[in-house]
Structure formats: C-alpha cells, structure tokens
Amino acid sequence: MTSTALTPQKRTVALAEMSSEEPLDILVIGGGVTGAGIVLDAVTRGLRVGIVEAQDWASGTSSRSSKLVHGGLRYLQQFDFKLVFEALHEREHLLDTLAPHLVRPVSFLYPLSKKYVERPYVTAGVGLYDVFARIGARGQAAMPFHRHYSSSGVLEEFPDAKPDAMIGAIKYWDATVDDARLTLALVRTAVQFGAYAASRTRVDELTKSGGRVDGAIVTDLETGQQQTIKAAVVIAAAGVWTEEVQDRAGAQGGLKVLASKGVHIVVPRERIAGTTGVILQTEKSVLFIIPWSRYWIIGTTDTPYHQDLTHPVVTKSDIDYIIEHANVILDRPLTREDVIGSWAGLRPLLQPGTLGEDEASSTKVSREHTVTEATPGLITIAGGKLTTYRVMAQDAVDFAIGAERAKARPSLTEKTPLLGAVGYETYQRRADKIAAHYDVSRFMIDHMLHRYGALLPELLDMVAERPDLGRPLEATPAYLRAEIAYACTNEGVLHLEDIMTTRTRLTYEMRGQGRAAVPEIAAIAAEYLDWDDARRDAEIAAYQARCDAEDAAAQLSDEEAATAARSEATEVTDLITN
Secondary structure, three states: OOOOOEOHHHHHHHHHHHOOOOOEEEEEEOOOHHHHHHHHHHHHOOOOEEEEOOOOOOOOHHHOOOOEEOOOHHHHHOOOHHHHHHHHHHHHHHHHHHOOOOEEEEEEEEEEOOOOOHHHHHHHHHHHHHHHHHHHOOOOOOOOOOEEEEHHHHHHHOOOEOOOOOOEEEEEEEEEEOHHHHHHHHHHHHHHOOOEEEOOEEEEEEEEEOOEEEEEEEEEOOOOOEEEEEEEEEEEOOHHHHHHHHHHOOOOOOOOEEEEEEEEEEEEHHHOOOOOEEEEEOOOOEEEEEEEOOEEEEEOOOEEOOOOOOOOOOOHHHHHHHHHHHOOOEOOOOOHHHOOEEEEEEEEEEOOOOOHHHHHOHHHOOOOOEEEEEEOOEEEEEOOOHHHHHHHHHHHHHHHHOHHHHHHOOOOHHHOOOOOOOOHHHHHHOHHHHHHHHOOOHHHHHHHHHHHHHHHHHHHHHHHHOHHHHOEOOOOOOOEHHHHHHHHHHEOOOOHHHHHHHHOOHHHHOHHHHHHHHHHHHHHHHHHHOOOHHHHHHHHHHHHHHHHHHHHHOOOOOHHHHHHHHOOOOOHHHHHHO
C-alpha cells in the first residue's frame, strides 16, 4: 500500500502514471462521491484505475447536499420501497463499519397536525422505516425505534416550536454526514490501495479506436499541459455533466439528466432552541431543520435548473422561500439577518424520457440510479443519492468489467473501512486523556475525531513538532491551525478556496464566508504549499472575488441575473496560471 497523503507532487506523479504507455483498466471521470466510490471499488478488486476531476474533489453536488445519510421517508410515500431499503442498508454500514467518524445519528420530529387520523398513518410509515433499518443492519441497529410525543412533549424537545404548530409529533432517527470529507476519504482510501487521482484535470475529448472509446485527452488546469490517458473502459460519474461527457464521445444514446437546484441556509445554533431536528412537508418537497455542530442547517429547495452547472447560485428568492417555510413552525421567526451562510447544489436526477409537462416538477423524477453503455467503451452512471454511493459504484464496476470477471473479482467495499474508521472508537474513549496530554479542549478533540477519526494522531504529531499549530485560528477558534497545515500536506489542497469550501466549511459557517480568517489561513497554506507573496495574494484575491460575486447573486431574485453576477468571478485556475 502507498501513502494516503494527497499532495501536489503526488498529483503530478498520478497524471504521469495515468498517461504512461500502460493503459488503465478503468478511467473514472468525476470526483464526486459516486466517482470516488467507483475508483475505490475498482482498485480493491485489483484493477489499475485512475480518476480525474475538473474542479476540486466533491466541489459539485457532493459538498452541497443536505448532509444526511438517510433512507428518505418521502420515498415511502411514493412506494419506492426498494430505494428506501437499499439506502437504510447502506446507512447502517456507514454508521457501523465504513465511516462511523463521519456519519452520526440525528433525530427528527415529524409534526402531526390532525387528530386521530394522521398519527396511525405516519406511525405505519415510520414503523416500516425502522423495520427496514433493522433488516439492513449487520447486528444491532444503530438507531432507536421511533417515539410518540404530545404537543407538550414537542415543546420539551423543541422549545422554539409554535405552540399551535402541531398537535404532536413522531420522533425518528437518521444520520448526518460530512459529505465533502466522505468523498475525500474515499479518494484517499483508494490512493492508499494504489489508485491514481488528479483533481483540477479537465476532460477535453474522449478518444476512440475502432469505434470504441479507449481513453481521454485531458488538460492539467494547474499547468495548461494537455495529455492523453488510455483505458480499457471509461466510466463517467459526472452527475449533472453526464450529457456533456457523453457528447464528447459522440454518443447517440446514453442517459439524460435533469439538474434540480437545492439551497440550504445556515443559522447559529443558539438562534433556535431545540435538541432535535424537524422535517416539514412543503408544496414542492420537504424542508429539514438539521442540528449540526455549532449551527442549524435548513433546507432544501427543489427546482429545475438551466443555468451555469459549475456555479449554481443562491438567490434572494431561495433564501426567502426557506425562511418562510421554516417560520411556519418557529415561534421566533427567522429573518435574513439570522442567516450566516448558504449554499446551492445541483441534484442529477434521471429524466424518464421526455418530461413534457412534468419538467416543471423535478420531485417526480426517480432518484434510483441507472448504469448504461452510452457508446462502446463509455459507461455512464447517473441518478441515485449520496447514501447509496457504494451500491452505485459496485454496479458501475460490475457493468464495466462484465458478469464473469465481476463474479471472479467481487466488490469488497461493503467490508472495507474508509481512512479514519479503524480505531476511531478507541480514540473516542480516550478523548479526555488525549485532550489533557496535548492541552487541547475536549470540544476540539471531539471536533477533530468527527473530521479525521483514527487519523487524529497525524494531526497531533504535527502539533507536537510545531506547538503553534495547536492554537485555534484567531478568527474562528472552532478550527486548529494544524487542520489547515494538514489539509495542505495530506488532503490534496491546490488553492485557498479548496480549504475554505471543502476541507473546512468556513465559506458558509462564518459570516462573510470566512473572509476574516483568510489572512491567517493563506499564510499557513503559503508556508506548506511553497507559495511566494505574489501567489498568496493572488489566492486571496481570487477567493474574495468569488465571495463578492456570490454575495451579489444572493441579493437578486432572478436566477439568470444572479448567475450573471456570479460569473463576474474568474476561475481560480485561470487567475493563478495566467
């Protein structure tokens, strides 16, 4: 096994290896959770595999989700029992074996508004949800059974609920996940087993031999250098870019994907009094009020999207919609001033042929995934959800290598823990002693265990060598300076925005998108990534331009105008390489 560290130097080596004379067995296009899951599945079968991503790891949909690992109660309402069962099965594996440090139980109240008739109906659905979870568990299920609450019991669990907002509620359990770090853990685990990985690498063209796709011409966006990668099979896990990748191969068929925009807002934890989350039915979808760390996440919207796929924007209308629907149950109504951050993500939903009149309602499109050979040599996978990434990856690799080889080399990912999982519980039990030994708060140790799991000693070793790294960041004491250094030396950071948006969550969990923390973070990054003053200043300017453009977009209600405002910020790779 090789080192798990992702560095700029290792990325350069990976690109060289992928473009060598020896072809890959599989080239994966797309560095979201599905692509990352595919490259891990393939490498653990003993295949020579590489993955390229045009932006940063998880920078698209996989860092902009609701951050939930769940079966999806609303899919039970649609009688999609197979999807719910599959997702709950995967949820239990993530909690128990694969990533217990990144995935944690969370409870939700399902409000009841009608006496007598509603409670039995909802109880039947939530009860089936619990049963599916227990069937899917290897041993004892990680979640308790649902519980019933009267209106007074609701106020004990969620004191900020309007007294007349519900006559009672049913409390059930699901799980939260650090989506970006889950994707990063998948990539790093795959690299540990010998996979090649390169972010900021754009696919310009898919090459063919004898009418069959046999690789790709890619551009290293950090240098502008173009090179060719040959592979026996190419798998596109490109999400909302699926049709774009298929077009590059000249595919006549393939999958059609509808981009649906989902927006979330962030408000301080102290702003809403409650110890549990809440799920609300809306006219379009569902709205979650999710307790997370030091804040609440509230969302999502669910609207068809036809603008720039790379940089979906949060508009004023999106924020107003979420606030309006959250205030239906909040006794102390939220205002725009309460919002400290927000994000927009695009869900890649499979289109069932021609949608016609249904195109305006993306919630009618199935979330189940599909794998197909868009053209000989190019396998495409789309649909699904974050929770079922592993099943999607297994299906894609099975399809790519054929039934006979898949039987001889079955998937191992169901029993392959991700980096940080093995030993996590041991460090968790020793958290008090670790905190005392390193003179770090217990809160900080818990914070790092949730982010790094059993990799915690790697950060603590950095602190031992350089005590200044053990200090919290001045503008945001929830993070240690060591976390920034570790991101640069182990987690594939190439730019300042990578740190702000996916290695940390500062872009939406601090007011002003974390601008106050930028000087200190950029100084640490400059030291570990060997940036000179000019490069450091360019990185800061690029991130600030991005923030300014997103702030401008959030003041506009019109989607097209907001997208135009966001486009004023130049891509960071263009700014740095030019």
